Amino acid sequence: MADAAPAVSARLVCKQFDGIEVLRDVSLDVAKGSTACIVGPSGSGKxxxxxxxxxxxxxxxxxxxxxxxxxxxxxxxxxxxxxxxAKELALARTRVSMVFQHFALWPHLTVLGNVIEAPVHVLGRPRDEAVEDARRLLARVGLEAKADAFPHTLSGGQKQRVAISRALAMKPEVLLFDEPTSALDPEMVGEVLEVMRDLAKEGMTMMVVTHEMAFARDVADTIAFFDAGRVIETGDPKAFFTAPQTDRARRFLTRYGI
Structure with a gap:
């Protein structure tokens, strides 16, 4: 059961690039222990x-x-x-770990090195403690045997599971996923989504930008539909996928055969 107090609260967020408004008055609350999936067309500001x-x-x-x-x-x-x-911001960011679309692993470090780098050098954790935690996290995603491998030897799905382990190693309050499966071959998508499903079941607070509609329908506690830099509608996944409130959302879902 998600805590009623928001883990993340966005209030009238606007963002401009060179005078072009890409976010307009975005407000969204994400409850502790819940999963919010952010969906919408490409270029909508997600x-x-x-x-x-x-x-x-x-x-x-x-x-x-x-x-x-x-x-x-x-x-x-x-x-x-x-x-x-800069120091205060770096510390604040440790509370909100992010998993990127293209993995963003350090190529010169092993899998284990990638996972322990920030806990040791940003949080100042003892190396032995960080290594022990990293091995546990890698085992959790089925990659303990790859601890000494380098990123270029891994499949896309394996790289993304390492990236998730690296994010979890910071013990964040919130985990952000930016289209974590969009750079993967179709057969590798499932292994990453399975890890994310497990995290949701365990009560990890997550915000997920995704085009995986089946995942969003099954896992999300809240759906936020973006279009043209605005949140057009938010709500329960069942309601969104069966009876969207707006014509724009209905047209979007039709593209996915929903």
């Missing part, structure tokens, strides 16, 4: 919004709250707030 959640992109206006604490700013001694320093 990935940009996800990057705003962990401040990889700074919103032009609006606010992101993580468990009630503003992201990107801290209280100022003079009143109000001030922007986070």
């Amino acid at each position: 990935s940009t919004f996800l990057r705003c959640v962990n401040w990889l992109e700074q919103p032009t206006t609006g606010q992101i709250l993580l468990n009630g604490a503003p992201m990107g700013v801290v209280p100022s001694p003079k009143g109000g707030t001030r922007p986070m320093t």
Whole structure:
């Protein structure tokens, strides 16, 4: 059962690039222990919004709250707030781990090295402790035997499972997935989605940008449908997939035979 207090709360988030508005007044709450799937056509602002959640992109206006604490700013001694320093922001980002579309593994490090790098060098955890935790995480995704392999020797599905292990190694409050299966061959999609299904069952708070409609329908607690930089509708997956509220969502779902 998800906690009623939001793990993530976006309030009227706008984002512009060179004067072009790609997000407009996006508001969305994600309950603790829940999975929110963000769906919509390509170019609708889904990935940009996800990057705003962990401040990889700074919103032009609006606010992101993580468990009630503003992201990107801290209280100022003079009143109000001030922007986070680079060090403060790096620490804040450790609370929100992200899994990218194209894996973003470090090619010069082994699988084990990729998983322990941030816990050791960002969080300052003892190496032995980080290695033990990394091996447990790799075993969880069926890759313990690949600990000493380098990324170029892995399949796409294996790389993405390593990326998920690396994200979990930070013990985040929220796990972000930016189209985690879109760069995979079709036969490799299932192995990544299976790991994500298990995380959802275990109560990991997740925000998932995805085109995998069957996954979204089966796993999500909340669906947020984006179009042209706005959230057009949000709600229960069953309601969204059987009786969408807007013509735009109905047209979108028709493309998937739904």
